Amino acid sequence: MEKIKNYIDQNKDRFIAELMEMLRIPSVSADSKYKADVLRTAEFVKKSLEAAGADKVELCHTSGHPIVYGEKIIDPALPTVIVYGHYDVQPPDPMELWDSPPFEPVIKDEKIYARGACDDKGQVFMHIKAFELMMKTNSLSCNVRFMIEGEEEVGSTNLGKWIHENKARLKGDVILISDTSIIANDIPSIDVGLRGLSYVEVEVTGPNRDLHSGVYGGAVANPITVLCEMIAKMKDENNHITIPGFYDDVLTLTQGERDELNKAPFSLDEYKKDLAVADVLGEKGYTTLERTGIRPTFELNGIWGGYIGEGAKTVLPGKAYAKISMRLVPNQGSDKITKLFADYFTSIAPSSVKVKVTPHHGGEPVVTPTDSIAFKAASNAMETTFGKKPIPTRGGGSIPIVALFEKELGLKSVLMGFGLDSDLIHSPNEHYGIFNFLKGIETIPLFFSNYAEMNSK
């Protein structure tokens, strides 16, 4: 423990400087114009792993962005931890809401501000630096494999294929992931559930061209209006999703389990104040923690159509579009939900429009065990570094690949994240606390030593 703290103290300025260098590369995986930058980021990860002491580091090329693989096998008899993370980031839009440019990291109030600072470059880099620390202090107590991908924000499709093809070299005992949050810096927690995801883009076509709304308005289907009406039909007055069959596979929790979940520290007043809303809005009969943890959702992520510039244009547009995502809970299946959505959405379209549904990407919901050695190793490590036992929580977000690790590799994951919900990941002014970054580097080596020790018993 002393060794860990000393190494961090002596090297923390360099750790931060290196992370900031990584944050300067705009690795936006969703937008093809950043393709070269995504590749540069992969090369940065490769170089960092090599410098930290990993072997066999390589960029594994896919039909999309590359996966960075590296390993340190110190003894085949020891357990092997597979560290997963991603070096790609969300698009920075809307740019005008950033206080400082998203790819020019700055430190303010002990936080690093940049796109990807927390999600997930900052958290990935904790693992690389914790690995460096274990190597330099001769304390690595398990084998380790790194699998850092560049397509998490667009659905990890190529990682899925790559894992399937590389099962042989991915032998391991547990997946360790830092891509989630703790409740607060003085209330550590570990996610034990993640929602799945169905993400679709819809296109509604009315007339074959943009029309003058005065000449044609009132007589021709307006695709924006029709799209809005169709979206309005997707939920009933209780904010229950109306897609037939949508809830069929939803795992219902017992009242006891729900009571347990609702014991997590949460203040509705603080929550509303933080978001500056007069009221929350969600499915009737469930608390906010339940709505984000154990219930599926239907959210509009984007909508556009017609004239969106300054001033007025009296156009009746030919097309309108929306991006829609549904968060899924156990035991919903992503492909099934996407199909149920597409069927229903198409069925409610009036004959005056044409509808196209394009699935973007999906992921399956997961629940991770709390009785495993790996979970206990993580829990004990956090208890040591935070001075408090972490609370098991259900995260609302999705890491689609987690279900696939289980399916393809037969391995469970431990979601030992160090972010905060207030880190504005996916939003302008994303940031990551230096406290959290360093706390991660301090905790990870303890996980390794706990895990090795508990496995040897």
Add this chain to the structure above:
Amino acid sequence: MEKIKNYIDQNKDRFIAELMEMLRIPSVSADSKYKADVLRTAEFVKKSLEAAGADKVELCHTSGHPIVYGEKIIDPALPTVIVYGHYDVQPPDPMELWDSPPFEPVIKDEKIYARGACDDKGQVFMHIKAFELMMKTNSLSCNVRFMIEGEEEVGSTNLGKWIHENKARLKGDVILISDTSIIANDIPSIDVGLRGLSYVEVEVTGPNRDLHSGVYGGAVANPITVLCEMIAKMKDENNHITIPGFYDDVLTLTQGERDELNKAPFSLDEYKKDLAVADVLGEKGYTTLERTGIRPTFELNGIWGGYIGEGAKTVLPGKAYAKISMRLVPNQGSDKITKLFADYFTSIAPSSVKVKVTPHHGGEPVVTPTDSIAFKAASNAMETTFGKKPIPTRGGGSIPIVALFEKELGLKSVLMGFGLDSDLIHSPNEHYGIFNFLKGIETIPLFFSNYAEMNSK
């Protein structure tokens, strides 16, 4: 007549070349980045009027874009025609749907393609060239005043003020406007009614920032979803607008008047085929001609919110926006309808969002007389040049200033337009037939001579 035809024959190539020069200047009044171009266009109009022989030509500056005024008073005893038109154009978006750049006019299949080719640069330029023709052939038979503005596409607010302040110099007998369409090149028509307009922009605010849709989705009002639900509430299942009081002032036509209106040549099959729609959509109980001619409408002109780039972003946005226009019919009032909309829209917002309604511009509906000397002068002129008596029709569009001419100057307008509904005004690939352009130049001098002659009787 011979004189007119000869002059046109000898000068038509120059007329077209000059119009194309005018079309090259991107006079988009709605977008402030084109401010200098709008001014350049006004100067072009001024120069053209001077070259054609107008006196006292000047740019009348306003708090927005300037009005070009010019006159030729040949004899105070003769009637005075005030020619109104506009040199500003609609925004060219969506740019990617243009086959050739909107401000690089090209001629294809005897049509000039450019933004503003028909609406209204092409039709304004017919008047300037017809005036030149009358001056050069010594046949101007009435006094004429030109009043060509640069803010028609954004509501003519400053023209309204200017007219109010310049009543003294705007003495005249009739307003002549070419900013409407004929049914077909072999079916001439004259608009005798125009719809009014209320144009509003709405903003729905949910949380105070963009959120991660996984972390907050399902628990916080999504402003896109709420906006869609609110828009869906604006019409009932019969496509009747639900704003309380919206129809209170609507002038109901007798069955006889409706029958008359429905006699205009119209094929629903052709209409659907032209727009490539399987079905039309509109208010129950009315035909397509009635829906666009005598009934008010509620149309979405634009909508946007959240992530609209390539790929997927799992964001729950803080805001969503829409541009909405309502076409009004006699005796609806624009300010009243805007207020009814704002009150209703605000009233149906859930407490979890904030709503802002910003009125853009409005205009009052008008009906122009068919028994006036001016109408007959126009009708006879078209009958001579087209070889067929024009059909009186009700246009769906709006020229907000027409009602104001009546109110401020006590003058009725004649809507002698030469466009076609298929000219794609307000859309990509706007064009204007050379046939129509030259037919206008041929018809306008006949209107002047008919009008002078009928007035002298």
